[in-house]
Amino acid sequence: MIKIVFFGTPAIALKSLEYLYNSGKIEVAAVVTQPDKPAGRGHKLAMSPIKQFALAHNLPVFQPKSIRKEPEIQEAIKALEPDFFVTFAFGQILSQEVLDIPKYETINLHASLLPKYRGANPIQRAIINGDKQTGICTMITELGLDCGDVCLKEFIDIPDEMTCVDLFDKISEKSPELIEKTLVGLVDKTIIPTPQCQDGVCMANKLTKEETLIDWNKSATDIHNLVRGIYKFPSAYFVHNGKIVKVMETRIAEGAGKPGEFICADKNGVKVACGTDSILLIKVKPEGKSEMFAKDWYNGLRR
Numbered sequence: 158m159i160k161i162v163f164f165g166t167p168a169i170a171l172k173s174l175e176y177l178y179n180s181g182k183i184e185v186a187a188v189v190t191q192p193d194k195p196a197g198r199g200h201k202l203a204m205s206p207i208k209q210f211a212l213a214h215n216l217p218v219f220q221p222k223s224i225r226k227e228p229e230i231q232e233a234i235k236a237l238e239p240d241f242f243v244t245f246a247f248g249q250i251l252s253q254e255v256l257d258i259p260k261y262e263t264i265n266l267h268a269s270l271l272p273k274y275r276g277a278n279p280i281q282r283a284i285i286n287g288d289k290q291t292g293i294c295t296m297i298t299e300l301g302l303d304c305g306d307v308c309l310k311e312f313i314d315i316p317d318e319m320t321c322v323d324l325f326d327k328i329s330e331k332s333p334e335l336i337e338k339t340l341v342g343l344v345d346k347t348i349i350p351t352p353q354c355q356d357g358v359c360m361a362n363k364l365t366k367e368e369t370l371i372d373w374n375k376s377a378t379d380i381h382n383l384v385r386g387i388y389k390f391p392s393a394y395f396v397h398n399g400k401i402v403k404v405m406e407t408r409i410a411e412g413a414g415k416p417g418e419f420i421c422a423d424k425n426g427v428k429v430a431c432g433t434d435s436i437l438l439i440k441v442k443p444e445g446k447s448e449m450f451a452k453d454w455y456n457g458l459r460r
Contacts, residue, residue, distance in 0.1 A: 158184040159340050162239045162259075166191045168206045169329045170245035173266065176333030177243070178214060182341055186237045187217040189224065191248050225252040234258060241340055244298060245332065253300055261343060263298040266336055268328050270294060270310055272353040274361035275303035280328065281321050282361040284386035287378065290314055293328055295339040297350050306350035308339045320388035364391075371395045373417035376433035377409045392442070398458075405448055406440040419455070427451040 163174050163185055177183045188211040196203035204212075211218045219234065221227045235258050242263040244251070256263050269279035270292040283291040292312040297305040313327055342348030364387065371380055371393050384393045384407045392403040395417075412420050414430030421428050427438040438451035 158182065159241065159344055160184045160186050160237070160239050161241045161243050161340065162187045162189060162234055162237060163207070164189045164242060164244040164247040165207045166205045166248050167246050169268075169325050170266075170332075171206045171210060172329045173243075173245055173333045173336055174207055174210055177337060178210075178216075180337055183337060185216060186239055187211075187219060187234065189219045189221070189230075189234070189247070192220045192222055221249070224249055224255055231255060231258065240344070242298075243336060243340070245336075251298065256298060256300070264308065264336065264339055264343075265296050265298045265303075265305070266332050267294055267296055267303055269361065270312070271296060271303060271307055272355070272358040274359055276361040277363045279361040280324050281364060281386045281390065284315060284319065284321055284324065285382050287382045288315055291324070293332055293335060295335055304353060306352050308343065308348050308350050309335055311335055318385070320385040321390055322388055369393055371404065373429065374432040377431040377436040378434070380431055380436050381407050381409050400444040402444065402454070403442040404438060404440075405442055406438075408437045408439060410435045410437040422452055422455045424452060427455045 159182060161177065161183060163177065165174060174185070174188070178185045188207055190205045190207040193202040193204050195201065208218055208220070219230050221230050224230060231254065238260070239258070240260045242259050244263060245266040251263065267279065269283065271294050274282055290312055292310055294310040295308040296303070297308065299305040311331055313324070313331065315324065339348060369387060369391060371383065384404050387393055388405065392405065394401050394403045396402070410428055412428055412430065412435035414420050414435065416430055416432050418430045419427060420430055420435055425437060425439070428435050429438060440448055441451045441454050442448045443454055
């Protein structure tokens with residue numbers, strides 16, 4: 158059995174933890190996740206999905222504020238004598254002291270085809286940029302940002318209507334087996350990690366508030382990609398009559414006009430002119446209201 162400590166926090170990593178826990182080849186010795194955080198209207202402390210699974214299956218849980226600065230937790234994990242650390246959307250940078258703990262390596266699941274989209278938002282950036290294909294890869298974690306040798310890759314197509322939520326789900330489904338194959342292959346020496354080439358290095362930095370504001374001077378294609386690329390995380394928006402309107406679903410349409418002008422509205426939605434072509438708003442979420450069809454929102458403006 159290959160003994161691991163699993164580092165992860167959000168729901169995208171949950172299927173991988175569950176798969177490895179139930180694997181006949183892997184022993185999950187403990188889980189490391191982010192501290193509980195306030196959530197919801199009541200701001201009550203909420204456990205991460207990873208912690209919830211760990212507690213339900215009697216796995217030891219460590220929740221450092223910064224594992225690099227907490228030697229007591231490092232020593233407790235070291236006492237478990239793990240073969241590998243597995244990290245998947247953990248949310249903290251590991252120091253060399255932490256990386257040196259496992260017998261073999263620290264393996265990270267990264268949601269892009271490295272060296273493309275190193276950084277925090279590879280899923281959103283791939284869609285925003287209009288990529289037709291992305292993927293996942295396992296890599297050896299080193300000091301530095303997603304720069305370690307790559308173990309295995311798997312390609313994932315991005316259809317024109319796929320949102321970041323759809324891509325999150327696809328990555329969550331495909332990651333577990335790739336992680337297991339990587340761990341077994343490294344122990345068996347059937348996998349030889351490959352250094353990343355420096356050609357094609359591309360960063361996926363965190364989105365800024367300014368980037369989520371729709372610029373109607375851009376093409377309809379660019380705006381459509383932005384809407385699906387940050388669907389619900391945190392959503393593209395525009396301001397109308399002083400209020401924020403989040404855009405939840407769009408389609409590219411024909412038509413021209415002054416960028417930002419409402420061209421027409423019918424049962425299909427509200428057509429807005431862009432720098433190139435126009436875009437059909439299908440669903441929106443006005444400030445202080447629930448998600449609704451754009452035609453209903455528009456009709457409400459005219460009453």
